[in-house]
Amino acid sequence: MLPLPSLRLAIIGLVFTWVIYAILPTLQYRALSEEDKDARRTAGSLEALEHRIISLGLDLQGGIHLVLEVDIPSLVRTLAKNKDALFDDVLNQTAAEALDSDSDFFTIFSARAEENSLRLIRHFSEFGSRTPDIIAALRLEADDAVDRALEIIRNRVDQFGVSEPTIQKAGGKRIIVELAGVQDPAQARSLIQNTALLEFNILQDLGVGRDVMLKIDEALRAAGSPPEQPAADDTETPADTLEDALAAILGGGGDAPAAVGGLAISQEVLGERPFTGYIFNVGNDFVVASRHRHAVDALLERPESKVAVPTDGVFMWSNRSEVLPATGVDDEFYTLYYLNREPSLTGGVITEAKANIGSLGSNAANQPVVNLSMNSEGERTWARVTGANVGRRVAIVLDKRVHMAPEIRGKIPGGQTEISGMKDMDEAKLIAIVLRAGSLPAPVDIIEERAVGPSLGQDSISSGFRAALYGGLLVIAFMIFYYKGSGLVATLALTFNILVVLAALASLRATLTLPGIAGLILTVGMAVDANVLIFERIREELDKGKSIRAAIDSGYARATVTIIDANVTTILAALVLFQFGTGPIKGFAVTLFWGILASMFTAIFMTRTIFMVRTRNPKVKTLSI
């Protein structure tokens, strides 16, 4: 008698548990109505759920995919001095040639310049004296333009409120932007193509900001409780949190809030302080946990709050959230700044911003700093602003997001400004990019756009799933008809196979696209193949007069080799597709790849276990196949 295949059953059970764990959030999410989702968003619990669901591709939920390219010829034209007919001619030639050549723009430019005896030094004297130096410097300028565009787009897409946008640099001078669920492509385009707005706003004193917040509290209390209270996450509220939190909120000076302790905000606190209940005081900043940002935004949008905020002030968020060790909580926080509504200076005056290491002897020796230069108009304003606000902080605001708020240490007369306080060189570089973003707009062209309307997405989902369902049912009907009981076993394996692929998609944060559904359907067809191979083999062995168990054993043994050989080739094709594919094709490759891997488990391992259990009793003399 065969040993009870308990280890096999345990493995299957384990995989089954994982499948359920991975798929459950998606089912939960799909069951939510729009109102439920809004409620959860305000309560801050939507993001966690969204992070665990199978995300749908642009073709399924609608959205926009853009490929942007920095217009290098225009950039070069802007940078050049003493432009003449020859220069324009060479530049135009280069641009035309670069369009249908694989060579890089600057390589061609350098060659064409030489051919036409165009003296680059005449046009780019500040970039160097030798042609290779000039070309190298121009290359750096182009890279920088792409980085700036990337940062501006990141900044803006964040405001668009798209969940999980994709923004990435591709191939040197391109940027890929994917915004799922965006209904209005025109809005998305204008948002991306507008010139960046860089401003410097003076921060109002902490006390002033605190008073405004308390006024908002009062106004909201007077107007009745806010419509959306977060579901109190009291499960994670330690007993002493309330006091800690209360002590921290608007607590004394900068040294008090050592531990905000848990992030639970109870209904009690919010009843008392509907607005400030969300806000913690860390050092000299007001911070809000990432998951409560929407709630705070919603409160600020209410008419009562708007009345409570003085006309000269405005609340603005930091550009990104971070973990603040001082809070003692492992949670991400956004900083909420209270600024002068009127900017003191705008970014157009900046001529140069560079990340450096602070010089010896200065306050920031060996620390990363950013050095800033301005034009004469900027110098004058800057001297006045810094002189009048020594000791206060000035926020660097790009497109209404605060990137940094350093303190003004003294009057800066010559425009030469050094900003310190960055964590590392990367952050300094980023700030320099932000500061440069407001000047010299590098034109960004949209070179590829794919937009799918939400209604088409819905249609695609329903037709895709219908096709999958009917296709699957047909195959199942055929398998049971042809292989009887064994066909049923194969069906079980097939169903589980699909679930495993979906679970893998959810766990890997992969995206399900329409071709992805096609891949899944194809997997169904091909996954059956493994079982067909095995069953045909078992039948042959039975024909030779072998016992049931011997037939099963050799059937599986012989078929497995074939299945592996056959599947490896399909996996090779899937990998190649994944490598070169963009968007939808990648989606197809992903489901095909996981479908085949999963089928090895379900069609070989799982069905065999079922046969083992079924034929454990030596009295079993027939096999339904």
Next chain:
Amino acid sequence: MRLLTNVNIDFLGKRKLAAYLSLTLIAVGLLSLIIRGGPKLGIDFTGGTLAQLQFETPLETGQVRQLLLEGGFDRPIIQRFGADNEVLVRLAAGDVGEDFRERLQTALAGLTFEVRRLESVGPKIGGELRGKALQAILFALLGILIYISLRFDRYYAVGAVVALAHDVLITLGVFSLLDLEIDLAIVAAFLTIVGYSLNDTIVVFDRIRENVKLHRKDDFFFTVNRSVNQTLSRTIITSLTTLMVVLMLYLMGGEVIKYFAFALIVGVLVGTYSSIYVASPLMAMLEVRAQARSSA
């Protein structure tokens, strides 16, 4: 239930006939490709704009064409798409990143419609995608060639790869004959055909290898033919189930996926045929010739 029991069809005996059939099919496809000046490439590869418009009420494509021409669009291609109130509008490269939507709204003012899908690909990107697609097919073939050479021997690899080229060429020919467009999704379908056809071929090859070990003395052609027969019911059943699902995809998957599914249908049919009539006979011929040469 059983479909086929103890069949013994002389597949290899018909190999000359099969070769003529295959060569004819490929020749017709190639001829069509030559006459049409290469495969008809979609905007993914040529650049251009494609818009899928859904109107509130059914209308004639001629009407849309007229309005677009008057609206200043250059040589628009209008095509009905699925339901009788939906059309596809294609335009040559040059409109990417422009105010395309606004122009469309202006030209078609008076009609109520929704832009269901809009795809714009710049000419440069189109060329790059073309290069990448070719690269992908070549890499896939190379990988497969290496894998089969390692697992079997080089004559098997040659047989398999010729069968693959055969399948892709015929499918390409069918697309050309029917004047269907090749876009990125179709290239993906081609690669899937490659994977599928190979899957089929390898199952047969595996059986041949096994039978050669079992019956060393038998005539090689006889062994190959026996192997093809032994795996025949599996080949047919798998092709059948795959066809079932792909057919469902074709019939119910919606317009966007229709041609992708169509390529797969052609590929599955041709792939099944080629693993029986192309890959195995060719491999057998090469093996036998090599054996004769080494024993001579």
